[in-house]
Every structure is written in C-alpha cells, then in structure tokens.
Amino acid sequence: MKRHAFTLIELLVVIAIIAILAAILFPVFAQAREQARSTACLSNMKQIGLGVKMYAQDYDEEYPDGGYGSPRNWEVNLFVNPYPTYGGVQCLDAGGGYAGRIVPGIPGASIPFTGCRYGLEFYRILMHIQINPYIKNNQIWFCPSDKRRRPDERNIAHGAVSYQWFPNWVYNTWCPGSSAGYPGPFPCLGPNLLDDPPSERVDRGAERMLFTDHGVFGWHGVDSIPPNTEFNHPRGYNVTYFDGHAKIVPFGKKRITIPASPWPPPPQP
Secondary structure, eight states, X not given: OOOOOOOHHHHHHHHHHHHHHHHHHHHHXXXXXXXXXXXXXXXXXXXXXXXXXXXXXXXXXXXXXXXXXXXXXXXXXXXXXXXXXXXXXXOOSOOOTXXXXXXXXXXXXXXXXXXXXXXXXXXXXIIXXXXXXXXXXXXXXXXXXXXXXOOOHHHHHHTOOSOEEOSOOGGGOSTTTEETTEEOSOOOOOSSTTSSOSBTTOSSTTTBEEEEOTTOSTTSSTTSSSOOOOOSOSSEEEEEETTSOEEEEETTOTTTSBSOOOOSOOOOO
16 A cells, blocks of 8 residues: 655644644643742741741740841841852841851851841741741742742752741831821831730731742832832732731732832822
8 A cells, every 4th residue: 555644734734733732832831830839839938937836836925036136027138148158248237146156957057157137147047946946847948939049058058048027117117107208008017126026916917927928029029110020929929927827919919018018109299
C-alpha cells in the first residue's frame, strides 16, 4: 500500500494551531501557578501568626520584641542591612542587647549580632530565637513568589526574609483626627512604644495588621503613585492580623486598612 506523508502546508497548519493553543493556555497556567504560590504564602503567614500567639501565651500576653526590649510598635523595613557579611553596614536603632552575641545552634551562628535592631537583625532574632522554637521551620519565612529573597543558606543566616512586621505606620500617628499632618479617616495608633504596643491586649485585633507580604507600602504595588512592580502577588498582599488569622488585602485598599499605608497623600482641595 502506498503511504502518503504530510505536506508542508499541513505541518504548518498543525504548528500554527499548537502555537495558538499555547498562547491561550500558558497565561492560564501562569495564573494557576501564581494562585498556588499565593495560597502557600498565605499558609506561611498563618503559621507565623500562630507562632506569635504561642509565644504570647508563654510571655504574659506580650509579643516578641526582635531585640528592642519591648514589643516594637512600628514597621521594620525588610531591606535595612547591618551585616558586613551580607554586603551592608547600615545601622539603625543601635544599642540592642544582642550586640556582639554569638548564639550557638542557630543558622549563621558564627555571625555576631550587631545590636542594630532595625532591619535584618530584627527578623533574624524573631526567626531564629523568639518565634521559630514554636514553628521550627525556616522555610515559612519566605514567600514562594518573592523574586528578591529565596530560602537559601545566606538569607536564612542573616534574617533576610519575605514578611514584614507592620503594626503601625506614619499615616496613623498624628493624633487626633489626622495622619502624617493630613486630615483623613485613618485610625490613630500613636507614634510611641507606649501607645497601643503589640500584644494580646490590643483593640480591634481582627482588623489590625501584624505581618504583611511585600506590597503593603504606599509606594509599592500597582496602586502606588506612580504604579510599580514592587510586590509579590498581582492581586494584593497577604496579611497576618493580631488575632492570628491571615488573608489577602487587594490593592486599592491601603487607605482603609489598620494601619493605613497610602503614599503620597491625596490632593487637597
């Protein structure tokens, strides 16, 4: 029996059909993959929240302090780096009680603590000394969608994590009835450690943020002015609340969260 091969036109038609199907399906696959990563990130943040709650049960309802000596009632930037071994020497809030200490048994134990509490050292203390005894998993401090920080040995040793301590911000510190000098509906949480310090005793625990995913700052995300790509998830940022639950906050709601985190302020009439 005589056999017939495909003609060039037939092959081109098949290739064109496959290319069209790929162009349709690949974005769908990418969205599904991102949704899975966002869900994994949310699970991480839920576990961190539970770790904080268990810590508070053992410490008279107080939250971990990250080396400050009392619970930190302010955000702590993820990218302030005091460690020469990590490529930086930026020292903010110097004088912490961990300065010069070597803590055996933790990742990067040979790297001395600097006493510069704000930044990576804060997260290193939370991660390895204060919260991880309750959760015993370094991987949950890293968002699967975080392109800046991966759970490698260097990041883990220096406290270079994905999730940010965020119980207060500048818009919520001018009392009463205004935020950062601009009138607005933002809740007054106070500028000092003595005003609403993070603990089990705060009001509105189901509404007030404790940890956030990258994208919370007013100058981060698709809803910033101007928009930029500094976020982990295109929909918004995951949040752990004081009562331990976690959920995603869609972009566009930074003026109604607690704390509010918009920037810059809206035009004044």
